Amino acid sequence: VASTGTNNRVMTSLDGTNWTIRTSAADVGWYSVCWSPELSLFVAVASSGVGNRVMTSPNGINWTKRTSAADYDWRSVCWSPELSLFVAVASSGVDERVMTSPDGINWTIRDSAADNNWVSVCWSPELSLFVAVAITGSGNRVMSSPNGTNWTIRTSAADNNWYSVCWSPGLSLFVAIAISGVGNRVMTSPDGANWTIRTSAADNSWRSVCWSPELSLFVAVAYSGAGNRVMTTLSIGYRPSFRFIQTVRSDSLSMVHTHDYPSNTRLYYKVNSIDKFGRKSPVSHVIRILTI
Incomplete structure (x- = not known):
């Protein structure tokens, strides 16, 4: 989605290489878009417009205007599958720079932890936590919430203009990047509350991660x-x-073994098992691998 253009502020691609222009629901300043697999719905939010700063689409092609909870500068939106909830954050408003929606259509205004310019929000399923970052504030440019309604201010690693935040399930880590700072335009956190400054590759104006x-x-x-x-x-x-789940060829024995192992690696081993009668014998296993 784009903040400029005439009837063409959306583009879509099946492969990330070839893009097709689409008609937006309104020519307003669209800033962020996300997808809900559970609702089969795209939701986009905007920083301008009158009562129409949200639009939705089931396919990325046909878009419908929705009424935003307030005409604030909505800068970022994300979806929580676990809560069945969209959360959007804004860079303007008085005490209520968050809005939430269970369906992308009906939106409710929420109190933010501070009246900072919030520009990015993400969700961690593993921590059951929303985290938002801001480009303004004094030592408080992060806020977190377990439900999208109740927000807690957090101490940012530096008072840089933090522009984007994302979550890595594999590393159990939040990463935020900034458009300001000297050699320190990255910060990380394992829990959304405690942040550590990191050295950026260059002092560029980093906008998205x-x-x-x-x-x-x-x-x-x-x-x-x-x-x-x-x-x-x-x-x-x-x-x-x-x-790794071992399925044995015996009705008298059931065994599950969990093991962390690098990807693209095969694991070979033989297990001597003891059944419920106390008999010890090797058992042939069929191994099924599930990522968790």
């Missing part, structure tokens, strides 16, 4: 810099968790 589980990789992009407007970080030593 995301995580790839398949590549074990963070990627951030910037709107300033000379030939270096992308930075990545590879999580060396990342070990995804797998559950």
Whole structure:
């Protein structure tokens, strides 16, 4: 989605390479879009417009205007499958820079933890936690919430202009990036409450960051810099968790073994099992691998 253009502020792609322009529901300043698999619905939010700062689509092509909870500068929206809830944050408003919706259509205004310019929000399923970051504030440019309604202010690692935050399930880590700061435009947190400053690859104006589980990789992009407007970080030593379930050829024995093991690696082993009669014998297993 885009904040400029005439009837063409949406584009879609099946492969990330070839893009098609789509008609937006209104020519307002669209800033953020997210997808709900459970509702089969895209939701976008905008920083401008009169009563129409939300639009929804079931397919990314046909968009419908929705009434926002308030005409604030909505800058970011995300979806929580576990709570069946959309949460959006704004950079304007008085004491209520958050809105929530269970369906993308009906929105309720919520109190923010502070009247900072909140510009990015993400959800951690593992922690059951929303985290938002801001470009203004004094030592309080992070807030978190377990439900999208009740928000708690958190101490940011630095008073940089934090522009984007994302969650890595594999690393159990939040990463935020900033458009300001000297050599410190990244901060990380394992819990959304305690943040540590990190060295950025360059002092560019970093605008967005995301995580790839398949590549074990963070990627951030910037709107300033000379030939270096992308930075990545590879999580060396990342070990995804797998559950190995052994199914035995005996009605008298059932056994489950859980083991963390690197991806793209085969595990071979032989187990001597003891059945309920106290008999010890090797058992043939069929191993099924499930990512968790």
